[in-house]
Amino acid sequence: MAQHEHVRVAVIGSGFGGLGAAVRLRREGITDFVILERAGSVGGTWRDNSYPGCACDVPSHLYSFSFAPNPEWPRTFSGQEHIRAYLEHVADTFGLRPHLRLNHEVTMMRWDGDELHWVIESANGSTVLADVVVSATGPLSDPKMPDIPGLADFPGKVFHSARWDHDADLTGKRVAMIGTGASAIQIVPSIQPKAAKLTLFQRTPPWVMPRMDRTISGAERWLHRTLPFTGTARRGLLWGIRELQVSAFTKHPDQLGLVERIAKSNMARSIKDPVLRAKLTPSYRIGCKRILLSSAYYPALARPNVDVVASGLAEVRGSTVVASDGTEAEVDAIVFGTGFHVTDMPIAERVVGAEGGTLAESWKGGMQALRGASAAGFPNWMTIIGPNTGLGNSSMILMIEAQLNYMADYLRQLDVLGGRVALDARPSAVGSWNRRVQERMKRTVWNTGGCTSWYLDANGRNTTVWPGTTAEFRKVTRTVDLSEYQVVRVPAQRDARPAVAEEVAG
Ligand code: NAP
Secondary structure: OOOEEEEEEEEEEEOHHHHHHHHHHHOOOOOOEEEOOOOOOOOOHHHHHHOOOEOOOOOOOOOOOOOOOOOOOOOOOOHHHHHHHHHHHHHHHHHOOHEEEOOOOEEEEEEEEOOOOEEEEOOOOOOEEEEEEEEEOOOOEEOOOOOOHOOOOOOOOEEEHHHOOOOOOOOOEEEEEEEOOOOHHHHHHHHOOOOEEEOOOOOOOOOOOOOOOOEEOOHHHHHHHOHHHHHHHHHHHHHHHHHHHHHHHHHHHHHHHHHHHHHHHHHHHHOOOOOHHHHHHHOOOOOOOOOOEOOHHHEEEEOOOEEEEOOOOEEEEEEEEOOOOOOOOOOOEEEOOOOOOOOOHHHHHEOOOOOOEEEHHHOOOOOEEEEOEEEOOOOOEEEEOOOOOOOOOOOOHOOOOOOOHHHHHOOOOOHHHHOEEEEEOOHHHHHHHHHHHHHHOOOOOHOOOOOOOEEEOOOOOOOOOOOOHHHHHHHHOOOHHHHHHHEEEEEOOOOOOOEEEEOOOO
């Protein structure tokens, strides 16, 4: 039989989640791990999204690891290239390169219940065995392209925001932009000045707030470099403000009326045409979909070379794009800003658990995981940014770091239990966690605000967002409660007998 590399932990993905997990493993004194990355470099979604104008709408001092502060952030809201460079820097600073296996796209991970380890196969033909899998593939990794009749025969350039075609020169071209999410509203002002004509297909108008972006002055950077506690204080302030906003999203959506007024005046400043303003005004409560930040979007839409079609793209006929309302436009290129497979992540089809079924099958009725990490029937497998760990208004890095606390304690618990051992989340614990989350979800703006969004799955259930503060999530993920897990062991006398489950007193 071929000898395969066997590691204690396999981390899948090298975005914020994967690199964060790797740093945390080293901090815990664990060096027997690999990071399997499908691409040729690190960075995850911040590597893949290189569209013009790509930037983060969470301030840089909060959208970075607490253990790797960067006093040199150049802007309050950093651009993609700076965030990507930061992640490369993290990989170097924390000595992660030797653990990285680039161009290792995981095609299958299968739990071997006899040996109590995961068998992980990659597209390049290699196989790695791992006692524990930390799946950090992220929800924004697989682009979603709508199934549009006639698209395959379109003669011009077609690409998705997350797979930008940098060889396609849009100068002087007629461009159709599909979608009005966070990606599209950054792309529109970036390509409008060069396009001959830009036709925006808007299925649902977003709420857009002004974006207070500015250069971080040399004096500020000097201060953060020289007196690091000032950077920490800045981060703390940014965090605290966002924590205070949470209850309006989760319990009192009626309080968001004032925010709607600010967003409307943001629009009114640039959009003078009442017909266009009517098209752009949302009919649902602000916050129901992600609140977008831009001070350049509306001014771009007011330019004479832009047409807003208040309808989705329904069909392509030759080089003509056709909206659901029948509006037609002839174009040279189509750019899809249509989001990602979030509630139907393709990676779930590649995880095969203890009973031989896939995670995708197990999640058919909706994604669910104990404390956002563990799925029942998938021993020693955990996910970073799993179900119901997303945020509507703050930094995902806070949630990732909370999950890393959980991961570290999980590994400690395995050490304490000793021997060849695995933890499998009890279905009752997963169910009870999920019921509590869904109960709280009922009052939130994401469920009551009168919109559909990628937060909701095909069954209309919100399986993506955390209905609380980041502080609360950190508290509930500080330690692993062993009573929520079944302990699985291989009997000491190894023979053909299968692994056995052990009861642990709660
Ligand atoms: P998204 O928010 O899922 O937006 C997809 C857009 O495509 C929506 O406007 C959707 O319309 C539209 N759409 C889908 N099919 C369509 C069709 N046939 N015709 C017309 N429109 C269609 O995707 P995204 O903009 O890539 O953003 C995803 C997430 O990534 C964000 O919510 C955010 O978390 C993150 N992100 C963050 C930043 C940032 O920090 N600034 C930037 C980019 C992305 P409906 O609204 O009607 O469904």
